[in-house]
Amino acid sequence: MTAPPGRRERKKAATRQKIADTALRLFLERGYDAVGIRDVAAEADVAVTTVFSHFASKEALVFEQDENFEQRLTRAVTDRAREEPLIPALRREIQALVRHCTADSAAPIWRMIDESPALRKYEESMRLRHAESLATAIAADPDLAQTTTACRTIARFAIDGYSLAREAADPETALDEIFRMIEAAWAAARRPEDVAGTARP
Template identity: 45%
Template structure:
C-alpha cells in the first residue's frame, strides 16, 4: 500500500523493500511455473529439482528458499487458502448452512469441472494421479482445521472448544480425498457433505 505521507524521506524508504518483494515474488512465480510446466509434460516423478531450477534459471539453493520440499512446488498459493476458506463460512449468503457453504467451496475450488479451464483440469489430474501430491495436498488442507473450527464456532454460537465444530471442520477438509480416484468425484463429495449436513442439522435442532 502506498503511503499518503508527503516528503522525500517518507517517499523513498518503502521503495527498496517493495522492489525486493516484487523480485522475490517474481522468482517464486517463475520457479512454480517452470515446475508445473515440466510436471504436466512428463509427470511429477520424472522431473528432478535441479532440472526445475535450471528451467527457472535459478540455483537449487534459491529454489529451496522458496519451496522447502518438492511437493510444495505444486502448491504455491497456500498462504491465501486459509483466508479464503474462512471467508466461505463467515461471508456465506443468509440462510445457507455452514456445511452447504463448505460443500460449494469444495466443488468449485478443490475439484475442477471437466468442462472448465483445461490447465486447471490438468493440474487437478496431476495431483489426483500422484500419491505424494495427494497426501501433501490433504495434509496442507488439514492444517486449517483449527482455524476453520473456530470460525464455525463463532458463526454457530457454539463454544470455541465444542468438539462438533472440530469434527465438522476436519471432515469438511477431508471429504474431497474420497473423490480422488472415483469416476464421478463431484457426486462423491456431494454425498459426503449430505452426511455432514444431516448431522449438523440434527445438532442445530438439539441446541435450539
C-alpha cells in the same frame, strides 16, 4: 498491503512465480519424479537454495495456491450473510472448489498428483491443515456456539467431502449426497438440551 509494492517485493514475487511456473512445466513435460530440484533451479536460472527459500519442499512447488484455497474456505464461513446457515455456505464454496479442480484444464495436474505418492501425501496433510483452519473459523462464530469437538468434526467432514467429490465419477451428485450426510451430522451436533434455545443458565 495494497500500497504499490517496492521493486524488491516485485522482484521477489517474480522470482517465486518463475520458479513455480518452470517447475510445473517441467513436471508436466517429464514427470514429477523425473525432474530434480537441481533441474528446476537450473531451468529457472536460480540457485537450489533460492528454490527452497521460496518453497518449503519440492511438493510445495506443485501446490502453490495452497493459501488461496485455505482463505476461501475460512472466508466462506466468516464472510457469509448474517442469516445464512453454516452448512449451505460451506457447501457452495466447496462445490466451487471441486468444480475448479475437476475442470479439464486441471486434469493433467491432478493426474500427476494421483500418480505420485509423495504428492498425494503432501496434499493429504495439506487438507488436514485446512480442516484445522476451518474448524477454528467455525468455532469463532458466536452464532453457532458449538463444542470444539463438533467444530473440528464438521470441518473434517467438509474437507472429506471435497476430497471424495473430487475423486468421484460424478462430482456433483456425489457432493449432493455427501452434504446431505453432513447436514444431518451438523444437526445432530446440537446437544439435546440446547435444541429449544441457545441461552444457558
